[in-house]
Amino acid sequence: MFALKAKTLVTPYRVIEDGVVVVDGEQIKYVGSSQNVCIPEGCEVTDLGDKILAPGCIDIHHHGAVGCRAWTAEGVKKIGAFLPSTGCTSWLPTVNDAEHCRQIMQAKREGTGGADIAGIHMEGPFLAPKNLPGKPEVDAHLRKPDLKLLEQIQEAAEGNVLLMGVGIEVEGALELIRGMRRLGIVPSVAHTKTDYATFMKAVDAGLRHATHLYNVMTGLHHRRPNVVGGVLTCDEVTTELIGDGFHVHPVAMDIAIRCKGVGKIALITDQSELAGLPDGRYERPNGVAIIKKDGICRMEGFDEKTDNTMAGSSLTIDHNVRTMVNKVGLSLKEVFTMAALTPATIVGINKTKGSLEPGKDADIVVWSKDLVVEAAYVKGQKRYSR
Numbered sequence: 001m002f003a004l005k006a007k008t009l010v011t012p013y014r015v016i017e018d019g020v021v022v023v024d025g026e027q028i029k030y031v032g033s034s035q036n037v038c039i040p041e042g043c044e045v046t047d048l049g050d051k052i053l054a055p056g057c058i059d060i061h062h063h064g065a066v067g068c069r070a071w072t073a074e075g076v077k078k079i080g081a082f083l084p085s086t087g088c089t090s091w092l093p094t095v096n097d098a099e100h101c102r103q104i105m106q107a108k109r110e111g112t113g114g115a116d117i118a119g120i121h122m123e124g125p126f127l128a129p130k131n132l133p134g135k136p137e138v139d140a141h142l143r144k145p146d147l148k149l150l151e152q153i154q155e156a157a158e159g160n161v162l163l164m165g166v167g168i169e170v171e172g173a174l175e176l177i178r179g180m181r182r183l184g185i186v187p188s189v190a191h192t193k194t195d196y197a198t199f200m201k202a203v204d205a206g207l208r209h210a211t212h213l214y215n216v217m218t219g220l221h222h223r224r225p226n227v228v229g230g231v232l233t234c235d236e237v238t239t240e241l242i243g244d245g246f247h248v249h250p251v252a253m254d255i256a257i258r259c260k261g262v263g264k265i266a267l268i269t270d271q272s273e274l275a276g277l278p279d280g281r282y283e284r285p286n287g288v289a290i291i292k293k294d295g296i297c298r299m300e301g302f303d304e305k306t307d308n309t310m311a312g313s314s315l316t317i318d319h320n321v322r323t324m325v326n327k328v329g330l331s332l333k334e335v336f337t338m339a340a341l342t343p344a345t346i347v348g349i350n351k352t353k354g355s356l357e358p359g360k361d362a363d364i365v366v367w368s369k370d371l372v373v374e375a376a377y378v379k380g381q382k383r384y385s386r
Protein backbone atom coordinates (compact mmCIF):
# COMPACT_ATOMS: atom_id res chain seq x y z
CA MET A 1 0.00 0.00 0.00
CA PHE A 2 1.25 3.52 -0.78
CA ALA A 3 -0.04 7.10 -0.75
CA LEU A 4 0.67 10.08 -3.02
CA LYS A 5 0.08 13.60 -1.73
CA ALA A 6 0.09 16.79 -3.82
CA LYS A 7 -0.99 20.40 -3.62
CA THR A 8 -3.46 19.81 -6.49
CA LEU A 9 -5.47 16.64 -7.10
CA VAL A 10 -7.91 16.53 -10.02
CA THR A 11 -10.48 13.71 -9.71
CA PRO A 12 -11.72 15.28 -12.30
CA TYR A 13 -15.21 15.79 -10.83
CA ARG A 14 -13.47 18.41 -8.71
CA VAL A 15 -10.07 19.84 -7.86
CA ILE A 16 -8.90 19.05 -4.34
CA GLU A 17 -6.32 21.26 -2.68
CA ASP A 18 -3.76 19.29 -0.63
CA GLY A 19 -5.13 16.00 -1.92
CA VAL A 20 -4.08 12.46 -1.22
CA VAL A 21 -4.68 9.17 -3.00
CA VAL A 22 -4.10 5.86 -1.22
CA VAL A 23 -3.36 2.85 -3.45
CA ASP A 24 -3.86 -0.75 -2.33
CA GLY A 25 -2.57 -3.24 -4.91
CA GLU A 26 -4.12 -2.47 -8.30
CA GLN A 27 -6.84 -0.20 -6.97
CA ILE A 28 -7.46 3.13 -5.34
CA LYS A 29 -8.50 2.70 -1.71
CA TYR A 30 -9.07 6.28 -0.57
CA VAL A 31 -8.94 9.68 -2.27
CA GLY A 32 -9.69 13.14 -0.94
CA SER A 33 -8.39 16.08 1.04
CA SER A 34 -5.46 15.31 3.39
CA GLN A 35 -7.66 16.45 6.26
CA ASN A 36 -10.38 13.93 5.48
CA VAL A 37 -8.38 10.88 4.42
CA CYS A 38 -6.87 8.80 7.18
CA ILE A 39 -3.65 7.28 5.82
CA PRO A 40 -3.36 3.71 7.17
CA GLU A 41 -0.41 2.87 9.42
CA GLY A 42 2.61 1.43 7.63
CA CYS A 43 1.56 3.01 4.30
CA GLU A 44 4.49 4.52 2.39
CA VAL A 45 3.71 8.22 1.78
CA THR A 46 5.28 10.35 -0.99
CA ASP A 47 4.71 14.08 -0.77
CA LEU A 48 4.90 15.50 -4.31
CA GLY A 49 4.73 19.14 -3.20
CA ASP A 50 3.32 21.51 -5.85
CA LYS A 51 2.77 18.76 -8.44
CA ILE A 52 -0.62 17.82 -9.93
CA LEU A 53 -2.21 14.37 -9.49
CA ALA A 54 -4.73 13.36 -12.13
CA PRO A 55 -6.31 10.21 -13.57
CA GLY A 56 -4.25 8.69 -16.40
CA CYS A 57 -5.28 9.79 -19.88
CA ILE A 58 -7.34 7.31 -21.91
CA ASP A 59 -6.66 7.58 -25.65
CA ILE A 60 -9.51 5.91 -27.54
CA HIS A 61 -8.08 6.70 -31.00
CA HIS A 62 -4.46 5.72 -31.30
CA HIS A 63 -2.67 3.92 -34.15
CA GLY A 64 0.92 3.72 -32.99
CA ALA A 65 4.22 5.16 -31.85
CA VAL A 66 8.00 4.60 -31.88
CA GLY A 67 7.95 3.27 -35.46
CA CYS A 68 5.23 0.66 -34.78
CA ARG A 69 1.58 0.46 -35.76
CA ALA A 70 -0.76 -1.60 -33.58
CA TRP A 71 -0.79 -4.37 -36.20
CA THR A 72 1.46 -6.94 -34.56
CA ALA A 73 1.66 -8.17 -30.96
CA GLU A 74 5.27 -7.04 -30.83
CA GLY A 75 4.36 -3.54 -32.10
CA VAL A 76 1.49 -3.24 -29.62
CA LYS A 77 3.87 -4.09 -26.76
CA LYS A 78 6.41 -1.45 -27.84
CA ILE A 79 3.71 1.22 -28.16
CA GLY A 80 2.22 0.22 -24.78
CA ALA A 81 5.61 0.50 -23.10
CA PHE A 82 6.10 4.02 -24.53
CA LEU A 83 2.69 5.45 -23.62
CA PRO A 84 3.01 6.04 -19.84
CA SER A 85 5.80 8.57 -20.60
CA THR A 86 3.12 10.65 -22.37
CA GLY A 87 0.59 10.49 -19.51
CA CYS A 88 -1.52 7.82 -21.26
CA THR A 89 -2.31 4.83 -19.02
CA SER A 90 -5.04 3.17 -21.15
CA TRP A 91 -5.60 3.05 -24.87
CA LEU A 92 -7.71 1.52 -27.59
CA PRO A 93 -5.30 0.30 -30.29
CA THR A 94 -6.95 1.60 -33.47
CA VAL A 95 -6.81 -0.71 -36.48
CA ASN A 96 -8.87 -1.96 -39.44
CA ASP A 97 -8.47 -5.73 -39.82
CA ALA A 98 -9.46 -8.93 -37.94
CA GLU A 99 -5.85 -10.13 -37.91
CA HIS A 100 -4.82 -6.90 -36.13
CA CYS A 101 -7.38 -7.76 -33.44
CA ARG A 102 -5.83 -11.21 -32.92
CA GLN A 103 -2.39 -9.65 -32.56
CA ILE A 104 -3.68 -7.06 -30.06
CA MET A 105 -5.36 -9.78 -27.97
CA GLN A 106 -2.11 -11.73 -27.93
CA ALA A 107 -0.24 -8.65 -26.67
CA LYS A 108 -2.94 -8.06 -24.05
CA ARG A 109 -2.60 -11.63 -22.78
CA GLU A 110 1.20 -11.46 -22.67
CA GLY A 111 1.23 -7.96 -21.13
CA THR A 112 2.87 -4.78 -22.39
CA GLY A 113 4.50 -3.67 -19.14
CA GLY A 114 3.02 -0.26 -19.92
CA ALA A 115 -0.37 1.25 -20.67
CA ASP A 116 -3.45 -0.94 -20.33
CA ILE A 117 -5.20 -2.16 -23.50
CA ALA A 118 -8.77 -1.22 -22.59
CA GLY A 119 -10.36 -2.47 -25.81
CA ILE A 120 -10.05 -2.09 -29.58
CA HIS A 121 -11.15 0.71 -31.90
CA MET A 122 -11.77 -0.35 -35.51
CA GLU A 123 -11.53 2.81 -37.64
CA GLY A 124 -11.97 0.74 -40.83
CA PRO A 125 -12.64 -1.27 -42.86
CA PHE A 126 -16.23 -0.06 -43.44
CA LEU A 127 -15.46 3.50 -44.57
CA ALA A 128 -16.38 5.42 -47.72
CA PRO A 129 -13.42 5.52 -50.13
CA LYS A 130 -11.44 8.78 -50.15
CA ASN A 131 -10.80 8.46 -53.93
CA LEU A 132 -7.71 10.66 -53.74
CA PRO A 133 -6.47 11.33 -57.29
CA GLY A 134 -3.68 8.90 -58.22
CA LYS A 135 -3.65 7.31 -54.74
CA PRO A 136 -5.74 4.10 -54.91
CA GLU A 137 -3.51 2.53 -52.22
CA VAL A 138 -5.10 4.84 -49.61
CA ASP A 139 -8.42 2.96 -50.04
CA ALA A 140 -7.01 -0.54 -50.52
CA HIS A 141 -8.01 -1.82 -47.06
CA LEU A 142 -11.66 -0.72 -47.28
CA ARG A 143 -14.60 -3.16 -47.42
CA LYS A 144 -18.31 -2.77 -48.15
CA PRO A 145 -20.65 -3.15 -45.11
CA ASP A 146 -20.77 -6.87 -44.36
CA LEU A 147 -22.45 -8.25 -41.22
CA LYS A 148 -20.62 -11.58 -41.48
CA LEU A 149 -17.23 -9.82 -41.62
CA LEU A 150 -18.31 -7.59 -38.71
CA GLU A 151 -19.03 -10.71 -36.62
CA GLN A 152 -15.70 -12.26 -37.62
CA ILE A 153 -13.86 -9.12 -36.50
CA GLN A 154 -15.61 -9.05 -33.11
CA GLU A 155 -14.87 -12.78 -32.73
CA ALA A 156 -11.16 -12.24 -33.54
CA ALA A 157 -11.17 -9.48 -30.91
CA GLU A 158 -12.80 -11.84 -28.37
CA GLY A 159 -15.58 -9.28 -27.95
CA ASN A 160 -13.16 -6.42 -27.27
CA VAL A 161 -14.07 -4.11 -30.15
CA LEU A 162 -15.69 -1.23 -28.24
CA LEU A 163 -15.80 1.43 -30.95
CA MET A 164 -16.03 1.25 -34.76
CA GLY A 165 -16.09 3.75 -37.61
CA VAL A 166 -18.67 3.61 -40.39
CA GLY A 167 -18.97 5.54 -43.66
CA ILE A 168 -22.65 6.41 -43.18
CA GLU A 169 -23.31 7.18 -46.87
CA VAL A 170 -22.20 3.73 -48.07
CA GLU A 171 -24.94 1.28 -49.07
CA GLY A 172 -25.75 -1.05 -46.18
CA ALA A 173 -24.38 1.34 -43.53
CA LEU A 174 -27.61 1.52 -41.50
CA GLU A 175 -27.85 -2.29 -41.24
CA LEU A 176 -24.20 -2.33 -40.22
CA ILE A 177 -24.86 0.27 -37.48
CA ARG A 178 -27.67 -1.94 -36.10
CA GLY A 179 -25.32 -4.92 -36.24
CA MET A 180 -22.67 -3.04 -34.27
CA ARG A 181 -25.19 -2.18 -31.56
CA ARG A 182 -26.18 -5.86 -31.29
CA LEU A 183 -22.51 -6.78 -30.79
CA GLY A 184 -21.96 -4.14 -28.09
CA ILE A 185 -19.93 -1.83 -30.34
CA VAL A 186 -20.42 1.96 -30.32
CA PRO A 187 -20.94 3.01 -33.98
CA SER A 188 -19.07 6.14 -35.01
CA VAL A 189 -19.46 8.30 -38.11
CA ALA A 190 -16.05 8.35 -39.77
CA HIS A 191 -14.48 9.67 -42.98
CA THR A 192 -17.65 11.00 -44.54
CA LYS A 193 -18.57 13.38 -47.35
CA THR A 194 -22.30 13.27 -46.76
CA ASP A 195 -24.95 15.70 -45.51
CA TYR A 196 -27.01 16.42 -42.39
CA ALA A 197 -30.07 14.39 -43.47
CA THR A 198 -27.94 11.26 -43.99
CA PHE A 199 -26.29 11.86 -40.63
CA MET A 200 -29.66 12.00 -38.84
CA LYS A 201 -30.78 8.78 -40.57
CA ALA A 202 -27.68 7.12 -39.15
CA VAL A 203 -28.43 8.52 -35.67
CA ASP A 204 -31.93 7.04 -35.90
CA ALA A 205 -30.35 3.69 -36.80
CA GLY A 206 -28.22 3.85 -33.62
CA LEU A 207 -25.12 5.92 -34.46
CA ARG A 208 -23.77 7.41 -31.21
CA HIS A 209 -20.25 8.77 -31.78
CA ALA A 210 -18.15 10.77 -34.23
CA THR A 211 -14.55 10.04 -35.22
CA HIS A 212 -12.22 13.06 -34.98
CA LEU A 213 -14.73 15.91 -35.21
CA TYR A 214 -14.08 18.28 -38.16
CA ASN A 215 -11.39 16.06 -39.75
CA VAL A 216 -12.43 14.09 -42.88
CA MET A 217 -16.01 15.32 -42.33
CA THR A 218 -18.32 17.76 -44.17
CA GLY A 219 -18.16 21.17 -42.47
CA LEU A 220 -20.81 23.50 -41.11
CA HIS A 221 -22.39 25.91 -43.58
CA HIS A 222 -25.29 28.11 -42.44
CA ARG A 223 -27.67 26.63 -45.03
CA ARG A 224 -26.10 23.13 -45.05
CA PRO A 225 -25.30 22.04 -41.49
CA ASN A 226 -23.68 18.84 -42.80
CA VAL A 227 -22.11 16.30 -40.46
CA VAL A 228 -20.21 18.84 -38.33
CA GLY A 229 -23.50 20.70 -37.69
CA GLY A 230 -25.17 17.40 -36.82
CA VAL A 231 -22.48 16.28 -34.39
CA LEU A 232 -22.35 19.68 -32.67
CA THR A 233 -26.10 19.76 -32.03
CA CYS A 234 -27.18 16.13 -31.62
CA ASP A 235 -27.20 15.28 -27.90
CA GLU A 236 -27.15 11.47 -28.34
CA VAL A 237 -23.83 11.72 -30.12
CA THR A 238 -20.45 11.99 -28.43
CA THR A 239 -17.30 12.86 -30.31
CA GLU A 240 -13.51 12.79 -30.47
CA LEU A 241 -11.31 15.84 -30.95
CA ILE A 242 -7.67 15.75 -32.03
CA GLY A 243 -6.31 18.33 -29.61
CA ASP A 244 -2.86 18.89 -31.13
CA GLY A 245 -3.66 22.46 -32.21
CA PHE A 246 -2.99 21.68 -35.91
CA HIS A 247 -5.75 19.31 -37.00
CA VAL A 248 -8.36 21.71 -35.59
CA HIS A 249 -7.94 25.44 -34.95
CA PRO A 250 -8.27 26.37 -31.25
CA VAL A 251 -11.32 28.51 -32.05
CA ALA A 252 -13.08 25.55 -33.71
CA MET A 253 -12.19 23.49 -30.63
CA ASP A 254 -13.70 26.19 -28.42
CA ILE A 255 -16.91 26.16 -30.50
CA ALA A 256 -17.17 22.37 -30.14
CA ILE A 257 -16.74 22.57 -26.36
CA ARG A 258 -19.36 25.33 -26.10
CA CYS A 259 -21.82 23.20 -28.10
CA LYS A 260 -21.30 19.80 -26.52
CA GLY A 261 -19.52 20.37 -23.21
CA VAL A 262 -16.45 18.50 -21.98
CA GLY A 263 -18.65 15.55 -20.92
CA LYS A 264 -19.27 14.61 -24.55
CA ILE A 265 -15.89 15.22 -26.17
CA ALA A 266 -12.96 12.83 -25.79
CA LEU A 267 -9.51 14.32 -26.29
CA ILE A 268 -7.59 12.00 -28.64
CA THR A 269 -4.27 11.93 -30.47
CA ASP A 270 -5.01 9.83 -33.62
CA GLN A 271 -1.34 9.14 -33.05
CA SER A 272 0.61 7.44 -35.84
CA GLU A 273 3.72 5.27 -35.75
CA LEU A 274 5.78 8.44 -36.26
CA ALA A 275 5.23 9.60 -32.66
CA GLY A 276 8.55 9.43 -30.86
CA LEU A 277 10.54 9.49 -34.17
CA PRO A 278 12.48 12.43 -35.71
CA ASP A 279 11.18 14.54 -38.64
CA GLY A 280 11.68 12.98 -42.09
CA ARG A 281 10.11 10.97 -44.95
CA TYR A 282 8.61 7.61 -44.03
CA GLU A 283 7.02 4.98 -46.27
CA ARG A 284 4.12 2.84 -45.07
CA PRO A 285 3.79 -0.82 -46.08
CA ASN A 286 0.89 0.11 -48.43
CA GLY A 287 3.22 2.44 -50.37
CA VAL A 288 1.85 5.72 -49.00
CA ALA A 289 4.71 8.10 -48.17
CA ILE A 290 4.37 10.37 -45.14
CA ILE A 291 6.36 13.53 -44.53
CA LYS A 292 6.82 14.45 -40.88
CA LYS A 293 7.74 18.07 -40.28
CA ASP A 294 7.60 19.84 -36.89
CA GLY A 295 5.60 16.93 -35.51
CA ILE A 296 2.91 17.23 -38.23
CA CYS A 297 2.41 14.30 -40.66
CA ARG A 298 1.11 14.77 -44.20
CA MET A 299 0.75 12.47 -47.18
CA GLU A 300 3.45 13.20 -49.72
CA GLY A 301 2.52 15.21 -52.81
CA PHE A 302 -0.30 17.31 -51.37
CA ASP A 303 -0.53 21.03 -50.92
CA GLU A 304 -0.31 21.88 -47.23
CA LYS A 305 -3.36 24.11 -47.53
CA THR A 306 -5.71 21.42 -48.88
CA ASP A 307 -7.73 19.43 -46.41
CA ASN A 308 -7.80 15.63 -46.44
CA THR A 309 -4.05 15.26 -46.54
CA MET A 310 -3.09 14.99 -42.89
CA ALA A 311 -1.96 11.53 -41.93
CA GLY A 312 -2.60 11.23 -38.23
CA SER A 313 -0.71 13.11 -35.60
CA SER A 314 2.65 12.33 -34.12
CA LEU A 315 1.97 14.57 -31.15
CA THR A 316 1.26 12.79 -27.89
CA ILE A 317 -1.61 13.24 -25.42
CA ASP A 318 0.47 15.34 -22.97
CA HIS A 319 1.04 17.86 -25.78
CA ASN A 320 -2.74 17.89 -26.38
CA VAL A 321 -3.47 18.43 -22.67
CA ARG A 322 -1.12 21.47 -22.69
CA THR A 323 -2.69 22.76 -25.93
CA MET A 324 -6.21 22.63 -24.47
CA VAL A 325 -5.09 24.53 -21.37
CA ASN A 326 -2.76 27.06 -23.03
CA LYS A 327 -4.52 27.69 -26.39
CA VAL A 328 -8.19 26.96 -25.66
CA GLY A 329 -8.20 28.13 -22.04
CA LEU A 330 -9.58 25.01 -20.35
CA SER A 331 -9.29 24.45 -16.60
CA LEU A 332 -7.58 21.35 -15.19
CA LYS A 333 -10.98 19.92 -14.26
CA GLU A 334 -12.21 20.38 -17.85
CA VAL A 335 -9.10 19.05 -19.58
CA PHE A 336 -8.87 15.88 -17.46
CA THR A 337 -12.58 15.27 -17.94
CA MET A 338 -11.96 15.30 -21.71
CA ALA A 339 -8.77 13.22 -21.45
CA ALA A 340 -9.91 10.57 -18.96
CA LEU A 341 -13.50 10.47 -17.70
CA THR A 342 -15.31 11.22 -20.97
CA PRO A 343 -13.40 8.69 -23.12
CA ALA A 344 -13.93 6.04 -20.41
CA THR A 345 -17.65 6.77 -20.39
CA ILE A 346 -17.96 6.75 -24.20
CA VAL A 347 -16.52 3.24 -24.52
CA GLY A 348 -18.15 1.95 -21.31
CA ILE A 349 -15.09 1.33 -19.11
CA ASN A 350 -15.94 4.06 -16.59
CA LYS A 351 -16.79 1.57 -13.84
CA THR A 352 -13.06 0.89 -13.40
CA LYS A 353 -11.32 3.78 -15.18
CA GLY A 354 -11.43 7.52 -15.93
CA SER A 355 -11.35 9.12 -12.48
CA LEU A 356 -9.59 8.96 -9.13
CA GLU A 357 -12.21 7.24 -7.00
CA PRO A 358 -12.17 4.43 -4.43
CA GLY A 359 -12.46 1.02 -6.10
CA LYS A 360 -11.25 2.17 -9.52
CA ASP A 361 -7.95 1.10 -11.08
CA ALA A 362 -4.96 3.02 -9.70
CA ASP A 363 -4.13 4.65 -13.07
CA ILE A 364 -2.54 7.88 -11.87
CA VAL A 365 -0.33 10.47 -13.54
CA VAL A 366 1.87 13.01 -11.75
CA TRP A 367 2.19 16.26 -13.72
CA SER A 368 4.44 19.25 -13.02
CA LYS A 369 2.79 22.67 -12.55
CA ASP A 370 3.42 23.43 -16.25
CA LEU A 371 1.89 20.07 -17.28
CA VAL A 372 4.93 17.94 -18.05
CA VAL A 373 4.51 14.25 -17.17
CA GLU A 374 6.64 13.43 -14.11
CA ALA A 375 5.46 9.89 -13.37
CA ALA A 376 2.74 7.43 -14.35
CA TYR A 377 1.17 4.50 -12.52
CA VAL A 378 -0.85 1.79 -14.26
CA LYS A 379 -2.96 -0.35 -11.89
CA GLY A 380 -0.74 0.72 -9.00
CA GLN A 381 2.55 -0.12 -10.78
CA LYS A 382 4.97 2.72 -11.54
CA ARG A 383 5.45 2.51 -15.32
CA TYR A 384 7.26 5.81 -15.91
CA SER A 385 9.38 8.24 -13.96
CA ARG A 386 11.07 11.31 -15.46
Ligand SMILES: [Zn+2]
Pocket residue numbers: 061063094123270312
Ligand atom coordinates in the same frame (compact mmCIF):
# COMPACT_ATOMS: atom_id res chain seq x y z
ZN1 LIG B 1 -7.25 7.39 -37.06
